[in-house]
Amino acid sequence: MQKKIDVGPVGYMPQSAPMMGVELSPEGKALLYGNVVSEDEAMRDAAKALLTMQNPTIFPGPMVLWDWKDDVADKSAAILELASEIPNCKIIPMPDYRPKYPKIDVKAEINPNHPNLTILDNKIKACVFIGVHCHYANLTLRMIRAGTDCYTVAMCAEMGHEEAMASIRDVHASDVLKFRDILVEVRKELGIEHTATMPPENPSLPKEDWGDLTPADYGEYRSLIMSRKGEHVAEVE
Amino acid sequence: MSLDKTLLSMDELLKLPREKHFITGAQAMSEAVKRSSTDMAIAYPITPQSEVMHLVGDIFAQGHIKEYYRAEEELGTMSAIAGAARGGVRMFTATSGPGLLRGLEAIVSWPGHRIPCVLGVLTRVINAPLSIQPDNLEMAYLMHSGIVMLHAENQQDTFDFTLAAFAITEKVDVYIPVSVSTEGFFVTHAKGYVEMMDEKYAFEECDPYKAPVPAMDNEVPPARIQRDAPVQKSNFMSYLIHSVWQQEIWDSNQRAMKYMYQYIDGPIEVQNPGSDVMLVASGCAAAQAREAHRYAQEEGLSVGFVKVKCIRPWPTDEIREALKTAKTVIVPEHNIVGWLCKEIKGCIPNGGIVLEGPRVYGGMTLPVELIMTEIYNALGMDSLVLQA
Amino acid sequence: MSLRYMVPASKFKRYLPKDYVELVDYGPFGKDYSEVGVKNMGTFKELVEEHPMCSGCWMAYYIKIIFAALPNPENTVTIGTAGCGRLAISQAAVPFIYGNYGDQNAMASGITRAFRLRFPDIQKDVITIAGDGGMMDIGFSMTMHAWFRRERFTTIMLDNEVYGNTGGQESGMSIEGAVLKMSPKGKNFGKMPAMQLAITAGCVYVVKMSPTNINKAAKAIRRAIFAARKLGPTFIHVYTSCNIEYSIPTPDVFRDAKEMEKGRFAFEEFMTPEAKELFAVVESKKKREVS
Numbered sequence: 081m082q083k084k085i086d087v088g089p090v091g092y093m094p095q096s097a098p099m100m101g102v103e104l105s106p107e108g109k110a111l112l113y114g115n116v117v118s119e120d121e122a123m124r125d126a127a128k129a130l131l132t133m134q135n136p137t138i139f140p141g142p143m144v145l146w147d148w149k150d151d152v153a154d155k156s157a158a159i160l161e162l163a164s165e166i167p168n169c170k171i172i173p174m175p176d177y178r179p180k181y182p183k184i185d186v187k188a189e190i191n192p193n194h195p196n197l198t199i200l201d202n203k204i205k206a207c208v209f210i211g212v213h214c215h216y217a218n219l220t221l222r223m224i225r226a227g228t229d230c231y232t233v234a235m236c237a238e239m240g241h242e243e244a245m246a247s248i249r250d251v252h253a254s255d256v257l258k259f260r261d262i263l264v265e266v267r268k269e270l271g272i273e274h275t276a277t278m279p280p281e282n283p284s285l286p287k288e289d290w291g292d293l294t295p296a297d298y299g300e301y302r303s304l305i306m307s308r309k310g311e312h313v314a315e316v317e
Numbered sequence: 318m319s320l321d322k323t324l325l326s327m328d329e330l331l332k333l334p335r336e337k338h339f340i341t342g343a344q345a346m347s348e349a350v351k352r353s354s355t356d357m358a359i360a361y362p363i364t365p366q367s368e369v370m371h372l373v374g375d376i377f378a379q380g381h382i383k384e385y386y387r388a389e390e391e392l393g394t395m396s397a398i399a400g401a402a403r404g405g406v407r408m409f410t411a412t413s414g415p416g417l418l419r420g421l422e423a424i425v426s427w428p429g430h431r432i433p434c435v436l437g438v439l440t441r442v443i444n445a446p447l448s449i450q451p452d453n454l455e456m457a458y459l460m461h462s463g464i465v466m467l468h469a470e471n472q473q474d475t476f477d478f479t480l481a482a483f484a485i486t487e488k489v490d491v492y493i494p495v496s497v498s499t500e501g502f503f504v505t506h507a508k509g510y511v512e513m514m515d516e517k518y519a520f521e522e523c524d525p526y527k528a529p530v531p532a533m534d535n536e537v538p539p540a541r542i543q544r545d546a547p548v549q550k551s552n553f554m555s556y557l558i559h560s561v562w563q564q565e566i567w568d569s570n571q572r573a574m575k576y577m578y579q580y581i582d583g584p585i586e587v588q589n590p591g592s593d594v595m596l597v598a599s600g601c602a603a604a605q606a607r608e609a610h611r612y613a614q615e616e617g618l619s620v621g622f623v624k625v626k627c628i629r630p631w632p633t634d635e636i637r638e639a640l641k642t643a644k645t646v647i648v649p650e651h652n653i654v655g656w657l658c659k660e661i662k663g664c665i666p667n668g669g670i671v672l673e674g675p676r677v678y679g680g681m682t683l684p685v686e687l688i689m690t691e692i693y694n695a696l697g698m699d700s701l702v703l704q705a
Numbered sequence: 706m707s708l709r710y711m712v713p714a715s716k717f718k719r720y721l722p723k724d725y726v727e728l729v730d731y732g733p734f735g736k737d738y739s740e741v742g743v744k745n746m747g748t749f750k751e752l753v754e755e756h757p758m759c760s761g762c763w764m765a766y767y768i769k770i771i772f773a774a775l776p777n778p779e780n781t782v783t784i785g786t787a788g789c790g791r792l793a794i795s796q797a798a799v800p801f802i803y804g805n806y807g808d809q810n811a812m813a814s815g816i817t818r819a820f821r822l823r824f825p826d827i828q829k830d831v832i833t834i835a836g837d838g839g840m841m842d843i844g845f846s847m848t849m850h851a852w853f854r855r856e857r858f859t860t861i862m863l864d865n866e867v868y869g870n871t872g873g874q875e876s877g878m879s880i881e882g883a884v885l886k887m888s889p890k891g892k893n894f895g896k897m898p899a900m901q902l903a904i905t906a907g908c909v910y911v912v913k914m915s916p917t918n919i920n921k922a923a924k925a926i927r928r929a930i931f932a933a934r935k936l937g938p939t940f941i942h943v944y945t946s947c948n949i950e951y952s953i954p955t956p957d958v959f960r961d962a963k964e965m966e967k968g969r970f971a972f973e974e975f976m977t978p979e980a981k982e983l984f985a986v987v988e989s990k991k992k993r994e995v996s
Contacts, residue, residue: 093560098568103575104490142531145717146538148710156716171720177531178543179555181757181796188722194554214489214529215431215565222561238489238527242568281719285726356822359815383822389850393811396847399804400784400812404819426805525823533800534820535780535829540711540728543801 084114088225097242111247126246127263129231133205137170141212158256164276171279188284192216196227210235322519327484335512342504345472347372349479354522356406357384361394363416364449365501366439391416395423402432405525405532411437417455428463428493428566431530433486438498439505450680451501454652463566465573466628468599469499472509481580490572500601574630584632587639592621595643599625602649609688633664645695646671653678734779743773743923756793761955764945768793774923781830784809788836789870807844809833810851813858831858837878852906852938859933860940865947873950903940909977915944915970932980944970
């Protein structure tokens with residue numbers, strides 16, 4: 081198969097996949113490296129990437145992170161089942177589309193305005209996007225292809241994404257489960273042994289320990305907390 | 318909708334039997350709006366567009382659309398459309414020449430803001446001294462905005478393109494505004510035959526959740542949402558997001574091409590491909606070029622005709638194919654800059670075969686003889702003798 | 706249904722970053738104003754926390770008050786324009802629209818009408834928050850006409866009497882004689898009478914104030930939102946100094962606001978008889994019953 085688009089980094093200012101002639105797949109079909117293929121073929125290649133490349137990660141977007149529609153429960157459960165079958169899989173959410181001040185925590189989240197930061201920092205070489213609105217998914221996938229060497233899988237509820245290495249369209253919970261089954265099959269073929277394990281929870285969640293915080297930790301802003309001379313501030317909001 | 322209508326997909330709607338009416342271009346546009354399940358229309362007067370929004374006001378009063386008001390001026394109109402469309406409703410407005418330019422700051426931001434809506438552009442002179450006459454120079458200002466642009470030749474096109482525009486603009490892989498232009502007065506105020514389906518049928522209603530961006534309605538996650546990121550920091554990351562965002566707009570524009578085949582029978586119409594002289598025109602000029610083509614056929618000349626229906630996305634491949642054996646290309650236009658001529662020159666490998674003109678502007682009509690003269694010249698015939 | 710869009714899918718809660726989880730668990734959504742209002746700031750997860758405004762910015766402080774005062778944050782959309790304010794507003798956990806220059810009140814006209822069409826039974830509050838330049842200069846026509854049309858949303862003008870974000874130019878709201886960029890010899894006309902313009906144009910509730918008292922500031926914001934739901938346009942003209950362009954040392958920002966309160970930003974409140982009647986009802990009830 082001729083790869084119309086491939087894993088990056090493609091460079092400083094890449095052409096977009098649609099401008100390179102990649103078109104969205106028709107209903108019932110998928111895209112693999114920019115070519116229209118059967119859904120099974122795309123899923124098999126994607127599964128292989130997730131099983132053999134470093135730090136496979138699933139990036140769920142707002143449409144599956146929040147309980148806004150009745151199908152979210154099934155879909156989110158299916159995504160976790162998929163994640164549990166991938167050895168070493170992490171889940172890093174994209175909870176937001178706006179640029180965040182002062183910066184995002186690259187271990188805890190991914191942002192469509194600079195997705196490559198999360199990919200590069202975590203050395204992610206294969207990933208799945210699901211539940212991200214198409215506009216932001218396209219921006220994200222293009223920036224990842226431009227600046228990283230990460231294999232991208234798009235599981236889209238609508239028409240799919242030209243920029244992804246593997247793009248599955250019209251995805252429901254059942255399609256996620258189908259992908260899981262194919263992944264398990266490919267895993268067996270590859271001879272990788274694995275028992276289903278849930279990915280670790282978000283690293284930002286453990287409570288931070290402010291116990292030994294002192295005014296000195298505030299540097300040039302320490303005057304703002306107005307401690308008196310000799311006072312030791314033990315508790316700070 | 319208060320009237321009892323049967324709602325259909327655009328494909329189903331377009332397959333319905335039609336009845337022939339003799340109506341103006343302005344009526345044709347409002348008749349399309351009537352069948353579009355538009356939620357809200359915002360009006361502001363300018364000649365020659367006003368007629369369209371008067372009629373849309375009438376169909377609002379009859380209950381075909383749910384909300385309508387006259388705004389303060391075009392920038393207010395176009396901004397309110399951007400607000401309402403983000404709120405998840407289907408929007409329509411129309412304007413002309415100077416009005417388009419007054420609203421342009423908002424209009425050119427619509428694609429980047431992912432605002433689906435339909436904009437009627439009933440063309441008019443924009444340059445000083447003031448004139449209300451037809452001239453489509455204003456379309457040149459839209460060509461680099463990312464907006465999808467259709468150009469109607471006559472009243473029938475105005476109806477068909479406007480109706481199709483409502484389907485195209487809300488496609489998940491497009492979701493940018495679609496403009497439907499036609500020449501002021503020549504089409505808007507003149508009657509022509511228009512075949513229309515019964516008005517009890519309408520296009521299915523807007524689904525704001527079938528969209529590539531979240532509606533700003535407190536019903537779609539994320540909560541911390543600002544759809545249009547202000548990426549104003551001076552660093553590589555902010556330049557990069559802006560550049561891929563711009564690419565996405567033009568990709569979306571390009572993705573609209575398949576819907577030209579689905580809904581308006583392709584982006585161009587070609588007659589007599591392979592002729593030595595090819596006439597290429599859009600809008601009202603296409604009607605005159607079509608007539609010149611007919612004359613030429615009667616005279617047995619090797620002349621073909623291409624009508625460009627869709628200015629954006631630009632049908633590069635289709636135009637190249639249609640003109641690949643042409644020796645001369647003549648581009649009649651209703652503006653002084655020749656924007657269509659420039660586009661054609663830029664898209665074929667042998668741009669030198671494209672003649673500059675004939676062009677008329679400032680409200681001048683485009684006589685078929687003007688085009689015939691160019692044809693005779695191109696074929697090395699003495700036009701004066703032939704005309705006499 | 707509105708609250709659903711901010712409740713995490715149960716399966717994913719443990720995979721969300723901390724601040725999103727806290728926003729739901731400890732934020733003000735769906736809670737009673739007596740627990741999560743301005744009086745309780747610091748004890749709950751506020752809608753706007755970190756922001757890039759200058760140290761000592763009085764505008765940033767007032768923006769925090771706006772978000773803490775919202776009667777119905779889960780059903781609120783804010784709209785702004787270019788200017789410093791949007792740097793903080795855009796960080797709040799409330800949908801924010803940043804459009805073009807000065808178009809906030811035209812956009813709000815469109816979106817409030819859209820909401821009434823789509824959600825006839827749900828009250829969605831729309832608030833435009835912009836600076837003196839966005840509201841009274843570049844957006845003047847759209848501001849005024851939205852009021853003349855009796856569009857039902859709240860307009861808040863953050864008046865720092867200067868174009869702060871673009872580097873300190875004269876605005877229509879700068880005082881006469883102010884030497885600023887683009888008025889190198891001093892401004893040669895006075896402040897535009899924004900409050901009178903709002904009353905003339907048909908706003909049903911108008912306040913001018915320097916927000917030195919957070920309860921008073923919050924009360925005005927809430928009144929403006931309640932009146933906009935039922936009666937018509939409302940307007941708050943509030944002094945939010947620019948301590949950079951007017952060289953106010955950070956420790957003196959509050960003193961400056963106090964002085965303004967005695968001067969040209971002395972508290973003034975206008976309400977129509979209908980608004981007065983409405984406030985009497987609303988303020989005698991608990992927050993949840995009226996929202």
